[in-house]
Amino acid sequence: MRMTPMIESFVFHFGEMGSRWGFNRTVGQIYALLVISEQPLSANDIGEMLGISRGNVSMGLKELHSWQLVHTTHRPGDRKDYYQSRGSIWDMANRVFEERRKREMDPTLSLLRDILLDEAGNAEEAYAQERIAEIHDLLENITEWTQSLQSLSPEKLNTLMKLGSGVGKVLEFKDKLMAKKAD
Amino acid sequence: MRMTPMIESFVFHFGEMGSRWGFNRTVGQIYALLVISEQPLSANDIGEMLGISRGNVSMGLKELHSWQLVHTTHRPGDRKDYYQSRGSIWDMANRVFEERRKREMDPTLSLLRDILLDEAGNAEEAYAQERIAEIHDLLENITEWTQSLQSLSPEKLNTLMKLGSGVGKVLEFKDKLMAKKAD
């Protein structure tokens, strides 16, 4: 694949984005390149296209492997490794969410839980604990919810997203149905 | 407020978290401090507690203002500004989502749209555009959805979250109801 201006602007922007999603600029660029390339790319291809060192490519690919976002493939009679992005865009988004949950949310929740188990030493700590409990509950809710959304089938998830704020209406149905059952 | 070990561990960890959410460590720490302090704090208080310079505190508070996460208050006969966190934890999460959407998602969507408007120069670009279209659609879906969730009342949102993957069941009810209406 050649670096046309179109491809370049996508790849570079995605690099900046990547750094918001938990990996650095280069890793984002490498991933962007692999996503929009129909053919698998060798580490040398990648380094040349992005103008970065071979070592940096190697580190970036290692990171992408740890996020399970790339695949290594081979060609007969060729010792080089060739890299491909793995799964659909949806899978990618899921992986990023999941990985971030594991790396950030889980340790935070565990720290907050520990703090809440401690005895407050004075009124200030007691107040702090109240606020920390709120944060803990919020994070726990969000974590559990996103986890349960991820377990939904893609079609259902899509219905839900298409519903938008119409979800409010659906919840009213649900309340009525529950009320009838209770009769 | 005094910096006890409990408060310290919360504040420092929150600082690390903050840097994942779009602002730097110090900004996260300042915010953490304000959230768990019942009394408003002066810029000097904050600087002393966190062991950072007066200038840094000022820059951090400016950033938090731009995220609309803090309030300035005053005391009679005292020229100092006192700072307080603003709104509930929920409000905070909403602000962070919204602000990040504005700063990151919107520009990305606009770039992707521009790329998709260009004519593909060759087969490679055509393939790239297909993948870019997928990413664009995904981001647009997520953006619209999170926006519509934010417009939901807190109670409804809470019901929805409590529902977890049970939301799948509710969607089935909805389908049945729609089907009946269509009769």
Added chain:
DNA sequence: TAATACTTTCAGAAATTTCTGAATATTCAA
């Protein structure tokens, strides 16, 4: 108006993150 008490700004320093490339390791064919 001047003095005081505070806040903000920003150039350069310090800290942190990322990148390079030579050295080292691995793989595979002969």
Added chain:
DNA sequence: TTGAATATTCAGAAATTTCTGAAAGTATTA
């Protein structure tokens, strides 16, 4: 085995981000 081709590692360099503190700005009081 050996050697050629390739991949990985990591110490130090480069780039980037964050922080400091002195100087400049602002608001209030007398």
